[in-house]
Amino acid sequence: MCGIIGLVVAPGQQPPDAGVGRAMNDAIRHRGPDDEGYYRDARVLLGMRRLAIIDIAGGHQPMSADGGRIQLVFNGEIYNYRELRAELQALGREFHSASDSEVVAQAFAEWGERCFARLDGMFALAVWDRRTQTLVLARDRFGEKPLFYAHDDARLLFASELKALIEVPGLRRELDPAALRSYVRYGYVPTPASIFASVRKLPPGCYLRCSDGRIAVERYYTLDFGRRQAIGAADAEQRLAELLDRAVHSRMVADVPFGAFLSGGLDSSTVVALMTRHSSQRVRTYSIGFKEAAYNELSDARRVAEHLGTDHHELVVEPDAVGLLEQLVWYLDEPFADSSAVPTFLVSQLARTQVAMVLTGDAGDETFAGYTRYLRFLALQRLGPLKASVALAARAGASLVGGSFGYRLRGVAERMRMPFPDSYLGSVAMSRPGTVRDLLGAAVRDGYEDPLHALARGGSARHSMLDRIVELDFGSYLPDDILVKVDRMAMANSLEGRVPFLDPAVVEFVVSLPENLRVRHGRGKHILRRVAERWLPADVLAKPKQGFAIPLGQWFRGPLRPLAEDVLASRAFRERGLIDPAAARACLDDHLAGRADRGESLWLVLSLELWARRFLDAAPRA
Structure with missing residues (x-):
């Protein structure tokens, strides 16, 4: 397990700066406190931090193959590396360590990008081919290991964590308004976007090829939901x-x-x-x-x-x-x-x-x-034409009950009136559409298309719900x-x-x-x-499903209340313009009065403001 960083410059640009690489690597030291390593030439700089798990003595990176033609930095674990090693040895490849990272380097040298589909594991990696002057980034099938990148006409940057990219001089840190709106809706920023407009995430099951300053992203794996097998x-x-x-x-x-x-x-x-x-x-x-x-x-x-x-x-x-x-x-x-x-x-x-x-x-x-929301959604789907009547009844019941339970019941009624995929995404989301509009500042409120709609359109309507x-x-x-x-x-x-x-x-x-x-x-x-x-x-x-939760409701009436009060009253928060101060204050007041459990919304607001203070207000590197 490691963290990786690097950059490749376009032809004709100044060589990568070794000091920048060290600063990037230092930012993710926690990912790999046991070792660090670098490769650098006129076009590329690769770096890694290592948490030694397999072949502690021999797994130092960057790892090379074909006499140094292939240079690899690798984060993750490959669980079928022994089988791949045996296959590669049968093809005449020689190994000098017992590590899975050398297997990946040799596999790329032998099979190129086709090797990624053969790796059973979690990984984010970068491969530099000195002969073709090509950099390839790749990420595992389901996204267990992260990989951020930023690209312009002069260079491509990449790292396991966003904080490493911030160490690079000149990286633009303007917020992506659509990413911010997604965050307020879901509580996270969906791939391939990042919170910064200049930075992207490589999607799971994909690789990126960078050659002559140009990049292309290709998919090597898609989980097939259309295959059904007859089995007892x-x-x-x-x-x-x-x-x-x-x-x-x-x-x-x-x-x-x-x-x-x-x-x-x-x-x-x-x-x-x-x-x-x-x-x-x-x-x-x-x-x-x-x-x-x-x-x-x-x-x-x-x-x-x-x-x-x-x-x-x-x-x-x-x-x-x-x-x-x-x-x-x-x-x-x-x-x-x-x-x-x-x-x-x-x-x-x-x-x-x-x-x-x-x-x-x-x-x-x-x-x-296994999620309860799956079962509830499927049950509501089975209501068919009756959904509209049940939604009206739920809305009426919410008005009668009031309080936190009534607030939740109104949310159920709201989702029942929505078409797919919003009817399901409402159960995944942290904020209702109306709450998103209320919470967002005026400058970032409008012009949003939910990226998960595109994801839903990419699936097959022929599949079961x-x-x-x-x-x-x-x-x-x-x-x-x-x-x-x-x-x-x-x-x-x-x-x-x-x-x-x-x-x-x-x-x-x-x-x-x-x-x-x-x-x-x-x-x-x-x-x-x-x-x-x-x-x-x-x-x-x-045992009923419980989830890995914390007592947010109690915390915002106790230890987190002073922080919430201070943040919402601060000048920086009011002037930042990302969250509407009046709407945030109303959330806190509703929560303290017991009219609704707004713990998740308050956590969302605090997390965003504390993030902005750490990542936006701090001066960028010169």
Whole structure:
């Protein structure tokens, strides 16, 4: 696991500055505290920070192939690197280390861009071909590892994190108004945009080729939701059990101590159960909880740990909410309003005291259709023409009930009147359309087309409605929210996180199954529950989904209230023009009075303002 940086200049430009490369690399030191390395010539500069996990002694980068023709910097892990190494050796390629990064370098030298589709793993990488004077960037299938880039007529810059690009003199830091509007709507900035108009994100499953100062982005992988296989339930369960076992086992390869996050829910418990099958020692597991009972799953995690015999570690935290928010803003790079980043950061911090790598249960909801919002949406779709009448009744009920429950009920009524995809995206979004218009400052309020509409149009209307909404989440919510949170919060603590549920063979198999093996009797993850019966007790299988949340509502009436009051009253906030001060104040007043739970909106506003102070107000490098 590493962080990578670099730049390539167009022909005729001044050679890259070594000092700039070091400044970029220093900005992401937390991603790789064990080592650093550079390659530089008249056209290109490549750099990396290394967190040593495999072949600690021999995995120094940049890695080369073909006598130095190929130069590679690589962030991630390749789980089938041993099989690829054997194949490449049979083709006559010689290896000088036991690292997966050398396998990637040799694979590119042998197969070019075709090698990316053969890599089973998580990665973001850059390859410089000295002979053709071509730079290639690539990102894994589902977006586990990040990669930002900026391009103009003179140069192409790239880095694992946005903060490294800011170290480059001359990088423009003007906000992208459309990205800001997306942030207020969803709580994150959807790919390929970034919060800065001059910077883009390379989409998952894509590579970028830069030659003679020109760039082109190509897709090498698309998850196929149109394939259906005829398979019986028993055969499907047996096949899934084998695929999950292989996925977990392959992600346990490491030359350092490792463990797992354990919440006590179905997803993380299944991963840990499979880890125990392949470990000669007790698996180390980590959980955190809050003092508020509704946000504390420690007893659930403890029961699973006892059942599986893990070496379990837990912590009840009463964090400094203000200090954490300011710290997380730096590590998250862009405005990011998913407050579950807080417990993810804290459990990563706990795990890093003992291990350098963990397996997680993330992506189980997307892969196995487990989100409650999927089931609610499908249930509403089944109402057909009755939806309009039910929406009217919900709206009337909201007026009668009032308070926070009435506020939520109005949101349900609003979504029921929307056409697809807004009818679904409303359940993913952090802010309703009306709230977005109210919160945004006048200068950035108008002229917005939701980028997730384009994503929905790119899918197939012939697919089932379940496939269409899962496809939407694989296209944006998973890579831009869930995986951003996992990567940045783990890497903030120099910890590697691996996600077995994103094994391509597992994902492709599950989405090809008949829908009644994925969702049945109003519950998602049907086949996962059936398979997990082999390893887990019944109470884990029956446990309602809780989510990795924090008590935002209470915090904004307690420790976060002074910060919210100070920010909303500050001159910088009022003059910045990104958020309407009166609308933000109304959110706080509604929340404090109990008229509505506006914790998420307030977290969104605070996160944006603290981000702006850190990334906009600080002077750029000369």
